[in-house]
Amino acid sequence: MHCKDSFPPAEIADIPDALIVRTSRPLDAAPLLELDRACFGRRAWTAREWLEVVEEPDWTTLVAELGDRVVGAAALLLWPPEASLASLAVHPKLRRRGLGTLLLRASLARARDARARWLALEVDAVNAAAVRLYRREGFGVARRFCEDGQARLGMVRRLGGTDGR
Numbered sequence: 001m002h003c004k005d006s007f008p009p010a011e012i013a014d015i016p017d018a019l020i021v022r023t024s025r026p027l028d029a030a031p032l033l034e035l036d037r038a039c040f041g042r043r044a045w046t047a048r049e050w051l052e053v054v055e056e057p058d059w060t061t062l063v064a065e066l067g068d069r070v071v072g073a074a075a076l077l078l079w080p081p082e083a084s085l086a087s088l089a090v091h092p093k094l095r096r097r098g099l100g101t102l103l104l105r106a107s108l109a110r111a112r113d114a115r116a117r118w119l120a121l122e123v124d125a126v127n128a129a130a131v132r133l134y135r136r137e138g139f140g141v142a143r144r145f146c147e148d149g150q151a152r153l154g155m156v157r158r159l160g161g162t163d164g165r
């Protein structure tokens with residue numbers, strides 16, 4: 001696995017050698033939209049929203065690419081001392097191989113590089129896969145709220161810990 005972004009070494013198995021993690025470019029908007037639809041269905045962001053995300057400087061999107069296909073992505077808003085992870089998605093056919101962990105750790109490293117002091121995110125309380133991943137990577141529940149009739153969690157992870165992660 002080649003990585004063009006700095007992130008801590010991870011004990012991650014099963015990730016194809018050809019996988020690349022890189023910062024998005026404007027041309028990624030279309031494949032990111034496609035990935036988002038495969039992962040979030042009707043809740044996916046629109047084409048216009050993805051165009052904004054890849055073009056506006058406040059946003060940083062990390063793209064996991066296999067061959068010429070975008071197979072995962074993490075969208076970050078970096079406003080030091082805050083950072084928020086607005087989206088994390090892995091293609092359904094490539095899940096449970098450590099790709100989500102890889103993108104999450106790369107996001108933490110990127111937020112830390114931007115001198116953010118914490119990384120926050122929101123997730124559906126029933127999204128067991130994501131909540132488990134976030135807890136495993138050190139996120140704690142900061143608040144519980146309801147949005148559009150859906151129970152949601154606000155989760156936060158402090159950055160700059162002494163363990164170097």
Ligand SMILES: CC(C)(COP(=O)(O)OP(=O)(O)OC[C@H]1O[C@@H](n2cnc3c(N)ncnc32)[C@H](O)[C@@H]1OP(=O)(O)O)[C@@H](O)C(=O)NCCC(=O)NCCS
Nearest residue numbers: 039088089090095096097098099100101123129130132133
């Ligand atoms: C959440 C998501 C990004 C995880 O991606 P992934 O590549 O499968 O994650 P990983 O392989 O790195 O899994 C890491 C850990 O997360 C947890 N996890 C992941 N998928 C899980 C599942 N289906 N059930 C239970 N735990 C799961 C496990 O603890 C797993 O570790 P393990 O495989 O050693 O048990 C992916 O499922 C996804 O894209 N879901 C749809 C989009 C989404 O809900 N995004 C989050 C919105 S906030």
